Amino acid sequence: MARQRTKLFLYFCVLSYALSVLAGKSYYDILQVQKSASDEQIKRVYRKLALKYHPDKNQGNEEANKRFAEINNAYEVLSDREKRNIYDRYGEDGLKQHAAGGGRGGGMNIQDIFSSFFGGDSVEEEEEKIAKGDDVIVELDATLEDLYMGGSLKVWREKNVIKPAPGKRRCNCRNEVYHKQIGPGMFQQMTEQVCEQCPNVKYEREGTFIIVDIEKGMQDGQEVVFYEDGESKIDGEAGDLKFRIRTAPHERFRREGNDLHTTITITLVEALVGFDKAIKHLDEHLVDISSKGITKPKETRRPRSRQFLVNLSTRVGAGFN
Numbered sequence: 001m002a003r004q005r006t007k008l009f010l011y012f013c014v015l016s017y018a019l020s021v022l023a024g025k026s027y028y029d030i031l032q033v034q035k036s037a038s039d040e041q042i043k044r045v046y047r048k049l050a051l052k053y054h055p056d057k058n059q060g061n062e063e064a065n066k067r068f069a070e071i072n073n074a075y076e077v078l079s080d081r082e083k084r085n086i087y088d089r090y091g092e093d094g095l096k097q098h099a100a101g102g103g104r105g106g107g108m109n110i111q112d113i114f115s116s117f118f119g120g121d122s123v124e125e126e127e128e129k130i131a132k133g134d135d136v137i138v139e140l141d142a143t144l145e146d147l148y149m150g151g152s153l154k155v156w157r158e159k160n161v162i163k164p165a166p167g168k169r170r171c172n173c174r175n176e177v178y179h180k181q182i183g184p185g186m187f188q189q190m191t192e193q194v195c196e197q198c199p200n201v202k203y204e205r206e207g208t209f210i211i212v213d214i215e216k217g218m219q220d221g222q223e224v225v226f227y228e229d230g231e232s233k234i235d236g237e238a239g240d241l242k243f244r245i246r247t248a249p250h251e252r253f254r255r256e257g258n259d260l261h262t263t264i265t266i267t268l269v270e271a272l273v274g275f276d277k278a279i280k281h282l283d284e285h286l287v288d289i290s291s292k293g294i295t296k297p298k299e300t301r302r303p304r305s306r307q308f309l310v311n312l313s314t315r316v317g318a319g320f321n
Contacts, residue, residue: 027074027087035088039079046075048228048237131236138241140224141248142214144255148282150216157241158207160232164199171198171235201234212243217258220247253282264289271295 028035031045049071051057058064077083077095086094140153173195179187212224223242230239253260260282266275274293278286287303 025070027078030070030074031078033078042075042078046071046079050075052227131233133231133233133236133239135239136230136241137223138243139246140212140243141246142218143248144250144253144260145282146214147218147245147247147255148216148260151214153212153214155210155212155243156207157210157229158205159229160203161206162201162232162234163204165202167200168197169200170195172196198235203232210241214245218245220245252279266295271297 028037031037031042031049033041033045037045050068053064053068053071055065055068058068077087083095083098086098090097136159138155140155142153143151145151146153173193175191176194177189177191180190182188210226210229214224222245224245226241226243228238229241232238247255253262255261262279264277264279266277270291272294274291274295276290278288278290281287289301289303291301
């Protein structure tokens with residue numbers, strides 16, 4: 001009978017796990033890692049995401065606060081070997097059953113998780129500790145059609161990638177203070193650089209295509225950001241790759257803010273007695289600009305038509321946002 005109850009419990013957990021995966025993101029999806037990710041990979045990704053979505057950096061942003069809570073809940077489970085094994089087999093319901101049965105359940109405060117990982121340092125202090133590569137900023141020309149309707153651009157990107165190399169290297173160097181006796185009862189404070197031995201690495205040049213999404217209504221100067229896709233940094237984090245949007249010249253229209261301007265040439269007769277005309281908009285729909293009266297030189301008219309959507313956000317590329 002006990003064995004039958006155990007089997008029923010296992011079947012229930014497996015079914016619940018399957019339903020939970022279908023219903024929402026898994027902890028692996030939240031941390032943006034593969035299920036086979038190592039403990040070190042999980043730590044590295046958690047560090048980046050926790051600093052990015054910390055409430056101190058996103059005051060008043062409910063979405064960021066929600067993401068911060070999800071990231072910490074996911075890390076609490078995936079950083080614990082026992083909880084991770086249970087989660088991999090039975091999902092969140094298995095963790096609940098494990099906690100109810102007296103196991104090491106969840107319950108750490110979100111800030112406690114962050115503090116225990118970063119040793120109580122503030123977000124600003126922790127960010128200062130991390131060596132980071134340079135950001136790469138690329139001016140990207142986008143057509144008026146893409147800015148009006150939305151679109152995507154395929155861009156070739158080459159960068160230095162860190163690869164394993166033979167031998168060892170000095171790493172994690174730090175200055176340590178010690179006292180040296182220079183005479184009876186006399187000591188001098190000295191400093192010495194102490195380093196660890198790490199596997200050697202080298203830079204290799206690699207290239208790949210990147211898809212940059214252009215949202216409707218994006219404005220000049222807005223950026224599409226690909227985090228950690230900038231210049232690599234040995235013993236640190238890569239910088240960010242930022243595509244800065246710039247409106248490409250157009251043969252018929254020019255953009256001013258959220259308005260489109262174009263110049264129409266008419267005959268003298270049309271200027272005096274009126275005319276019937278329509279022009280093609282960026283999405284090919286026709287805009288009626290007919291006139292039944294006198295048209296003055298350089299006269300500006302504003303036909304009833306769709307304008308640009310206003311987009312003031314910074315876009316995140318490759319799956320972040």
